[in-house]
Amino acid sequence: MAKKELSPNKMLGLVGLVFLAAYFIPFDSPQIAAAVQESFLMLGDYAREHVLLCLIPAMFIAGAITVFLNQQAVIRYLGPKAPKVVAYGVASVSGAILAVCSCTVLPIFKGIYKKGAGLGPAISFLYSGPAINILAIVLSYKVFGWQLGLARMTGAILFAVIIGWLMQLIFRKEDEKRLTDEPMFKYSGDSESRSLGQMSLYMFSMIGILVFINWADSKGGSGIWDMIFQYKYWITGLFGVSLLYSLIKWFSKDELKIWGEATRDFSLQIFPFLFFGVLIAGFLLGRPNHDGLIPTAWVASLVGGNSLSANFIASISGAFMYFATLTEVPILQGLLGAGMGKGPALALLLAGPSLSLPSMLVIGGELGLKKTFVYVLLVVLLSTLAGMTFGFLVRMV
Numbered sequence: 001m002a003k004k005e006l007s008p009n010k011m012l013g014l015v016g017l018v019f020l021a022a023y024f025i026p027f028d029s030p031q032i033a034a035a036v037q038e039s040f041l042m043l044g045d046y047a048r049e050h051v052l053l054c055l056i057p058a059m060f061i062a063g064a065i066t067v068f069l070n071q072q073a074v075i076r077y078l079g080p081k082a083p084k085v086v087a088y089g090v091a092s093v094s095g096a097i098l099a100v101c102s103c104t105v106l107p108i109f110k111g112i113y114k115k116g117a118g119l120g121p122a123i124s125f126l127y128s129g130p131a132i133n134i135l136a137i138v139l140s141y142k143v144f145g146w147q148l149g150l151a152r153m154t155g156a157i158l159f160a161v162i163i164g165w166l167m168q169l170i171f172r173k174e175d176e177k178r179l180t181d182e183p184m185f186k187y188s189g190d191s192e193s194r195s196l197g198q199m200s201l202y203m204f205s206m207i208g209i210l211v212f213i214n215w216a217d218s219k220g221g222s223g224i225w226d227m228i229f230q231y232k233y234w235i236t237g238l239f240g241v242s243l244l245y246s247l248i249k250w251f252s253k254d255e256l257k258i259w260g261e262a263t264r265d266f267s268l269q270i271f272p273f274l275f276f277g278v279l280i281a282g283f284l285l286g287r288p289n290h291d292g293l294i295p296t297a298w299v300a301s302l303v304g305g306n307s308l309s310a311n312f313i314a315s316i317s318g319a320f321m322y323f324a325t326l327t328e329v330p331i332l333q334g335l336l337g338a339g340m341g342k343g344p345a346l347a348l349l350l351a352g353p354s355l356s357l358p359s360m361l362v363i364g365g366e367l368g369l370k371k372t373f374v375y376v377l378l379v380v381l382l383s384t385l386a387g388m389t390f391g392f393l394v395r396m397v
Helices: 008-024 028-066 070-076 085-096 107-115 119-131 134-144 145-171 174-179 197-215 222-228 232-250 251-285 296-301 308-320 328-337 342-351 358-365 371-397
Strands: none
Touching: 008 222, 028 107, 028 197, 070 085, 070 107, 085 107, 085 119, 085 145, 085 197, 107 119, 107 134, 107 251, 107 358, 119 145, 119 174, 119 371, 134 328, 145 174, 145 342, 145 371, 222 232, 251 308, 251 358, 296 328, 308 328, 308 342, 308 358, 308 371, 328 342, 342 371, 358 371
């Protein structure tokens, strides 16, 4: 893949921004110093909890998709001209099965999009992975009650389809041109040399590793779920053995080298944006139960009741915050205790897990500023509308 180099003017502008930040930001201020510390503490937590077990497996899956997955099959089932029921059904279900955070889903989204998936189905996959998290929805039922739990589940499923469909509708001509004009890959693995069963075992082995190594404890919320959690390393090991068998049996050294290079390229494209985004998010909003530059109490004071502004602020705040898998539940519990309304709570649950500042930077690098802005806008507006509607219905009951 050709690397995009910054022009001299852009490089000069970047240096200028760094200079202005160094010149004007009062780093000796206790509040600024605490926010800077929060940004690096959040980056440290992110590196320890998400990079090795979440992002790196996702990078290998993305590399495998771009190198070995049959491009015509991707276009047939996920392309812009594929039957809508099939395309959006496959995209939303595939994303939900992974049940990962907004950053971990990015490499896989990037892989299927580059392989020929239409913008709409790719966006449905991007939204559904973090939003339709089965355990998070179960915990929402348990912690917040059936009304908010049901509203979250219904809204997340509908939004995955609606937002993807709207993005495809808005950018239909550009997306069709992308698939006809762009030479997507220099190399496509010889999928003909492997049967469908062999490729399925290879892909599902990697997906199994990603899913089960990150299986979270429900804290007593589900017996079956917690039993899987207890044996998750054994289950992951079985998938690891399965993957090792498929690599030794069905792949040549040259193919493995190309797969490694594709994984490396994805990492170089995504990690800088993610790390920078995590630093900024930590600086502004801090880690869970810790304040960055913007105090949590200040946010909580703006999201009481069920007004348009309260729902909109909840959606915007959720969109820019970084939620690791399941952390939205205790964070929202604290905000509700501080006076947050039920409508804004739903708005945050629908916007927060699916978006974050780090993910916006990566999406922008792949889709461009215009498409990223429209995607974020749709998530925020629909979450705001859902929150207001839910708040109104709760008051009526």
